[in-house]
Amino acid sequence: MNNNERIFFANDYASTAHPKLLQALVDTNFVNTIGYGEDRYCNEAKELIKKECNNENVDIFFLVGGTPANMIFISSVLKSYQGVISPDTGHIATHETGSIESRGHKVITLRANKEGKINANQISSYYDKYKNDPNSLHVVEPSGVYISHPTEIGALYTKEELIDINRVCSVNGLFLYVDGARLGYALASEKNEITIPLLAELCDAFYIGGTKCGALLGEALVISNRSYTHDVHYNIKPNGGLLAKGKILGVQFKELFTDNLYISICKNANDFAQEIAKTCKEVGFRMLCDSFTNQQFVIIPKTILKELEKKYEFAIWEQYDSENMIIRICTSWATTKESVEELCLDLKSNRIN
């Protein structure tokens, strides 16, 4: 961090990459490999991820970002008259500039709860209503479910919730897809019940986020339902997602899944976030919801925020009421112990209760 900069808690994608990943890129720089993701590093990284899945029977593609991962998977699987069910706060529904619609598909939104989740009953009700509509040919066919873990505001699905959603999907022939942009922070949380093998078992596909968990760029799309593999594979290129130097993704993911780096990076960030959350609560700030991952959404008086912003950079989420704002305090692999301690001290000196 430069001296003239504020201490950074705005997001988890501001520093470039964990140094081990950069070093691995330097170390493999002069190895000539075949292009387009067919190289040895991609293959090795895939093997490591299969081990994490505890499942050889998955297919893996490395993609450049979360939006292309969501768009390529979902648009590969849907037919042109089909749509995908999402929480109304889901990333595909709110912050991907209509990427799914740009590929011709409706995002069917269900009301998320305050943690950003939808549940099996909601999906089931929606689907049943569709199925019983005598004019169902006039209605977009709901053909899959998109959720995020953790959710957009850092909450975690329970194992039971995911099993229930999986059951509704299976019964009705819906695919289940999990956006894991910040999956590492879930996996590293003590409260988390959703392991990678469980995702591989219960989902048709999910992605393991790299960009927000220590990589320069890159997400690992894991496909358990291999009937989708060929279409996804072929759709990467026309959708602009195929890197000539695909190896740069393989090298990074190989590193992330060596010596537990992926989890340890994220655990560190989680621990810092929990410390900050604890301090926030102690000093009287309310939290939008309980988050056990690296994002903390804090309701904070505007006057205090103004003071803190002189020294710290947060993400402004939205206005809570005339007196208070909701801010996101976010940690990452690059967050330092010193900065967290300093923030906690400054929070304490602004206590409101």
Place this chain on the structure above:
Amino acid sequence: MNNNERIFFANDYASTAHPKLLQALVDTNFVNTIGYGEDRYCNEAKELIKKECNNENVDIFFLVGGTPANMIFISSVLKSYQGVISPDTGHIATHETGSIESRGHKVITLRANKEGKINANQISSYYDKYKNDPNSLHVVEPSGVYISHPTEIGALYTKEELIDINRVCSVNGLFLYVDGARLGYALASEKNEITIPLLAELCDAFYIGGTKCGALLGEALVISNRSYTHDVHYNIKPNGGLLAKGKILGVQFKELFTDNLYISICKNANDFAQEIAKTCKEVGFRMLCDSFTNQQFVIIPKTILKELEKKYEFAIWEQYDSENMIIRICTSWATTKESVEELCLDLKSNRIN
């Protein structure tokens, strides 16, 4: 290069990145920047490119690859009933898995000459025929022209050719777009007449290729016709092309356009390629066309090819006749003097005249 590998002349995207670019990524790793390409490095790189253009009035976006650059620009500019004219050998027409069509647009192909070029007369004739068609509403409207410089087989448009194409486009309201996947190799060639300022003057947009000219990934899309800027900007995200850590593209392009690195990398590769071409001709191999850039397309007897392939890796282009193959010998920033000398020696020991 590992010892157990063949000497590599297959393409220009097998080694990761010029060491200076990797070093710059390492050096800037801990600088927290704003995301999505709005950071200081992207801004600095844009200023450097504007200087190269000798033109402040261009807009620049850094994209992850050539296919997304082509697709995002062209689909942003075309209305849904419009198409783009391309040589039938053009990359968008042949090797991007129908990316332009996937966005709803026809690629209208004109027959390329043996160098991979189309000319102003062809464009003009096609457009006139369209305009004079009384049923033109039943025909896709040709609304722009796509060419590559250098072409797919390494040839260079002359200044006069480009001016003529520009004139036909201007007269008929067609945009002109140049795919510069390997632009560096053109710019570094003594035979080249098409400078960056000329491209900025004659084209509505073009891109400066990074991936095949020394970067890990990344292309710089330069838009001279700023009426297109807003639409292109907005379309990057839904098309999956917006990196959260956009700074990794800015850092690299800043480096490429500092101390003339971009040209010097490519000049080196060109010089090696010319030496190889000279040797090929000396020993009696025909070339598909004269190429003054880093790709040499050589017609080579199958028997000799089989021998050389034990030691060297080339790209097999296509069968020429029952006795001969066309191969591509390709150099890059990572090609070494030693490997070129060794290849030339081995070519000479296989002379056929």
Place this chain on the structure above:
Amino acid sequence: MNNNERIFFANDYASTAHPKLLQALVDTNFVNTIGYGEDRYCNEAKELIKKECNNENVDIFFLVGGTPANMIFISSVLKSYQGVISPDTGHIATHETGSIESRGHKVITLRANKEGKINANQISSYYDKYKNDPNSLHVVEPSGVYISHPTEIGALYTKEELIDINRVCSVNGLFLYVDGARLGYALASEKNEITIPLLAELCDAFYIGGTKCGALLGEALVISNRSYTHDVHYNIKPNGGLLAKGKILGVQFKELFTDNLYISICKNANDFAQEIAKTCKEVGFRMLCDSFTNQQFVIIPKTILKELEKKYEFAIWEQYDSENMIIRICTSWATTKESVEELCLDLKSNRIN
């Protein structure tokens, strides 16, 4: 009606066409005209509609149905990153199988009131929130507003409501489009304040429904904002909406707008519907909302419905509660005085208060 059929009140598109329209088709059968809607009948019909608009400066296209009219207009006007605002009960949002999404655009839904309307404040709030979003490039740009008049459940916007919506649209650069699938029934209602000249003045485009107002098929899309005309015109063919024998639409619309036929057909249907509504209320049935057009949505005990359905055909809308259903009773040009009287008698003999 065949003797063995139930008396029909299910919809307004079950009989083919008003006899005058069929006769006009017979009369003009052997006149050879130019194809694709450029013929004399289309031209004459356009002139008649311009007179109805009290405005020469509109452009008119005859399309085969409401879904293609909505889809062709909206997709012609939107850029690929843009979406259209609609009531969540709007036809494009619910019953066109994602036609707008299939062309790449998000339908942004606002909560409709119980009459199926949205208001200017809702639009304004949504747009302001979008405009003030620092990450607006990550959000679909709302670029126009779609409403129906009458609404899906037969209600009428007031002049003041439409003026307010127009003002919000103008201020924010949003287009305003009105779906007039049943416009005739609005125009023929005494309660209606929205005339055709007012639509031509306040909307960028609207369509005058033929299919549900007495034609075999066909809707007249009226474009007041002529900057959209060329794109709409060109998009009809690739979207499959251009009839070789376009004259069959012109002949019908010419007839509909001769001697006030369009209004008189619909007034008749309205009068019958009002009589039925009056009787429903008299006998104690609640209405979903006040409708002054040809559709009446009635909350009716299941037991009574079961009895009535032996003799009459209604559209089942949805379950109201465990005891009651919502049904639609719908009249058209083909509804007879006798059938209405019979229905009213039977309703009275099933009175519940």
Place this chain on the structure above:
Amino acid sequence: MNNNERIFFANDYASTAHPKLLQALVDTNFVNTIGYGEDRYCNEAKELIKKECNNENVDIFFLVGGTPANMIFISSVLKSYQGVISPDTGHIATHETGSIESRGHKVITLRANKEGKINANQISSYYDKYKNDPNSLHVVEPSGVYISHPTEIGALYTKEELIDINRVCSVNGLFLYVDGARLGYALASEKNEITIPLLAELCDAFYIGGTKCGALLGEALVISNRSYTHDVHYNIKPNGGLLAKGKILGVQFKELFTDNLYISICKNANDFAQEIAKTCKEVGFRMLCDSFTNQQFVIIPKTILKELEKKYEFAIWEQYDSENMIIRICTSWATTKESVEELCLDLKSNRIN
């Protein structure tokens, strides 16, 4: 025909509909039917067409025109990275304003012969080249074949040619689709070898053209490969092709396939066209190719054309050379004996040999 009009030979879609079809619409006007093509007339027409196919195991949809039939079928069957092979003169490649591309798919063109045909070898060669391409993921996958019968210039495929194309398609997993916009004229020709049962046997789908063979509008899409049925069915609505009053298509097709009307209408037109062709040849005009259907493409001196055009209306096809034009002389159900005799007389008085 009005007195002040020229005698009409320009196309086969200028008069509205065969009187029997109009009469059937009048006769069924007041029968209230269910909407959207599920009515009794559509069902009866489907049964008649199944009998023509000599095959109960086909599915039939009535669509409003040829472009939507082609677009809906092809885009329902193709995945997003797939394209369809077509003669370069095929209607989808030239005169549908990029309708297939607008749905995201490349039309892969093969050079047609002078009759407008492609053959099995061409398809096989193209497919083999694709299959053997090591970078096939960078190339649009050819997944089906589109041809027209008769071709765009009135020529007929032989049974052997169609069997060969079918074989290549079957072997390579390509669908085979036949555009029958003018199928009636083929079926009515003595030279025709391609019957409806043969089409049902050899094609995955084809359509029986109504618009150009006596109907107001409408084409009957026949699907033999029922694995496609559900997707095609569902795609009609979002593509704007579903008529509320679907019965108007059923009523017409029922009539066309009663008492052999479809064939007898077209035979009449063919006979007139043959008479004209014979006269053209007698008087020394060359024909573009032998056509045994209702379209005759004649190479005619400009001076003579100018004279004839005072009295007759033809379609100007294109310039043949500086002295001659190619015109299309086209007959239909509405062509009269008198007009043909008059034309032949006038041709004879302009003989050039």
